[in-house]
Amino acid sequence: MTFVSASITAFFSTKITYSPESSGSYGVGFTIDRGVKARLTEKHGVYYNGEKVEFPTVEHVLKKLGADGVELESNVPISAGFGVSGASALATAIEISVCRGLNYSLGDLADMAHEAEVLNLTGLGDVVTQYNGGVVARIEAGKPTKAIVLKFPFRAEFKFLAMGKLLTKEVLRDELKRDAINKTGKLMLKEFLKKPSVENLVSLSKEFALKTGLADDDVRDAIEAVESAGGKAGMAMLGKTVFALNAGDALDEFRGEKFKARVTLCGISV
Amino acid sequence: MTFVSASITAFFSTKITYSPESSGSYGVGFTIDRGVKARLTEKHGVYYNGEKVEFPTVEHVLKKLGADGVELESNVPISAGFGVSGASALATAIEISVCRGLNYSLGDLADMAHEAEVLNLTGLGDVVTQYNGGVVARIEAGKPTKAIVLKFPFRAEFKFLAMGKLLTKEVLRDELKRDAINKTGKLMLKEFLKKPSVENLVSLSKEFALKTGLADDDVRDAIEAVESAGGKAGMAMLGKTVFALNAGDALDEFRGEKFKARVTLCGISV
Numbered sequence: 001m002t003f004v005s006a007s008i009t010a011f012f013s014t015k016i017t018y019s020p021e022s023s024g025s026y027g028v029g030f031t032i033d034r035g036v037k038a039r040l041t042e043k044h045g046v047y048y049n050g051e052k053v054e055f056p057t058v059e060h061v062l063k064k065l066g067a068d069g070v071e072l073e074s075n076v077p078i079s080a081g082f083g084v085s086g087a088s089a090l091a092t093a094i095e096i097s098v099c100r101g102l103n104y105s106l107g108d109l110a111d112m113a114h115e116a117e118v119l120n121l122t123g124l125g126d127v128v129t130q131y132n133g134g135v136v137a138r139i140e141a142g143k144p145t146k147a148i149v150l151k152f153p154f155r156a157e158f159k160f161l162a163m164g165k166l167l168t169k170e171v172l173r174d175e176l177k178r179d180a181i182n183k184t185g186k187l188m189l190k191e192f193l194k195k196p197s198v199e200n201l202v203s204l205s206k207e208f209a210l211k212t213g214l215a216d217d218d219v220r221d222a223i224e225a226v227e228s229a230g231g232k233a234g235m236a237m238l239g240k241t242v243f244a245l246n247a248g249d250a251l252d253e254f255r256g257e258k259f260k261a262r263v264t265l266c267g268i269s270v
Numbered sequence: 271m272t273f274v275s276a277s278i279t280a281f282f283s284t285k286i287t288y289s290p291e292s293s294g295s296y297g298v299g300f301t302i303d304r305g306v307k308a309r310l311t312e313k314h315g316v317y318y319n320g321e322k323v324e325f326p327t328v329e330h331v332l333k334k335l336g337a338d339g340v341e342l343e344s345n346v347p348i349s350a351g352f353g354v355s356g357a358s359a360l361a362t363a364i365e366i367s368v369c370r371g372l373n374y375s376l377g378d379l380a381d382m383a384h385e386a387e388v389l390n391l392t393g394l395g396d397v398v399t400q401y402n403g404g405v406v407a408r409i410e411a412g413k414p415t416k417a418i419v420l421k422f423p424f425r426a427e428f429k430f431l432a433m434g435k436l437l438t439k440e441v442l443r444d445e446l447k448r449d450a451i452n453k454t455g456k457l458m459l460k461e462f463l464k465k466p467s468v469e470n471l472v473s474l475s476k477e478f479a480l481k482t483g484l485a486d487d488d489v490r491d492a493i494e495a496v497e498s499a500g501g502k503a504g505m506a507m508l509g510k511t512v513f514a515l516n517a518g519d520a521l522d523e524f525r526g527e528k529f530k531a532r533v534t535l536c537g538i539s540v
């Protein structure tokens with residue numbers, strides 16, 4: 001069984017080129033102590049929390065490594081900004097390599113998972129974050145073995161409120177939105193690197209969510225409720241999900257999936 | 271509290287230059303689920319498992335980051351090939367940065383711990399292994415942010431038998447020994463990269479220990495006992511320590527500290 005952490009992106013800007021190797025994103029994301037477990041199965045296809053699903057990103061990895069099927073178990077919601085597709089693809093790749101004695105390097109497996117994400121437009125930076133683990137600033141975009149990152153050892157616990165889906169694919173296909181994201185994301189990264197603290201990370205995430213228009217009324221309401229209680233909150237990219245520091249019980253009144261999770265430096269365990 | 275994994279080097283070759291930044295080692299090492307915990311204290315100096323000790327490598331870090339004292343708790347033996355000095359220096363650096371909100375990147379803290387190791391001749395590659403986590407092949411030597419590595423996700427549990435100390439400092443100061451180490455270490459790395467499996471790692475470690483003369487009679491006896499039982503064993507560099515795969519009870523008859531540990535991809539937790 002291989003576990004790969006969920007990855008939460010606080011803000012980002014995209015770099016989409018002719019090839020998955022150089023495509024990726026800039027920005028800051030972090031791994032938490034929740035995520036996706038993968039186990040090989042003799043059944044054909046992808047099983048997600050017990051149900052057979054279509055999951056092209058994971059199917060790409062199965063095909064590349066010549067495996068039939070995988071069972072995924074996740075304790076974070078899908079399409080809600082937790083990098084489930086990246087975690088699923090990476091966990092699947094590692095589990096196949098380990099179980100079959102293929103002895104790939106972790107970098108090669110991460111590059112493969114990243115390729116699967118880019119080709120299917122399910123993510124651009126999650127695998128880089130998951131491969132590195134921790135609070136990861138992506139300062140040069142690209143596949144995991146080429147991306148340049150700075151990682152920070154923050155000790156923090158967040159409350160999460162997942163209120164619904166936002167499809168990465170749809171946001172990334174909207175050119176106007178992508179322009180706003182790219183402009184604002186670059187600025188936020190610069191600001192974060194001036195003062196790389198957990199509080200600053202959350203504040204910049206909120207600023208990014210508001211300036212790009214990615215935060216809808218529900219997200220804005222939740223962030224405001226946390227701030228009224230003396231905490232800070234940002235938005236997980238890309239999902240209708242709020243993550244909060246010192247939220248007290250401010251998020252209790254909101255509808256959605258709620259849980260706590262700690263930032264971890266460990267993105268992967270086998 | 272910050273935890274940093276013990277690091278076991280299977281084989282290595284040295285690169286010692288005029289500066290700690292470019293000094294380091296080539297070779298393969300791995301992190302395990304045992305190691306060193308660091309906690310800041312108001313007392314002055316370094317406390318190791320409850321006793322005040324002289325520990326120049328850690329004192330270097332305390333001074334660099336302006337802290338007075340640290341309490342270290344270790345569940346692996348010192349000077350026995352577990353990279354305790356590197357783990358102690360790195361855990362201390364991270365703990366100071368996290369507790370004081372200094373917000374250093376993990377790379378900067380690891381470079382600092384590496385510098386402390388090189389200046390005190392207590393290690394050359396452990397911090398690089400601990401910074402990366404997992405089974406780490408160091409293919410270009412240097413400080414953690416400059417070293418080039420390949421990491422492998424091996425699923426393995428080893429039995430360890432620690433029979434006594436070998437001072438890194440003394441081995442590294444002996445030029446004849448260093449020549450044998452460098453020649454053999456380079457060859458072993460090449461062989462490992464041709465077939466990067468856990469079995470090959472252990473076999474090459476044994477070959478390295480024998481060819482360099484670092485294995486004494488006790489180490490050779492223990493390795494042979496494991497092989498007679500159908501397992502494989504290598505030697506932790508630098509310590510009078512044997513690590514074994516599928517050892518059965520072959521090591522039970524030997525005197526020394528014995529324990530099991532799993533290879534982990536997580537070098538650090540905060």
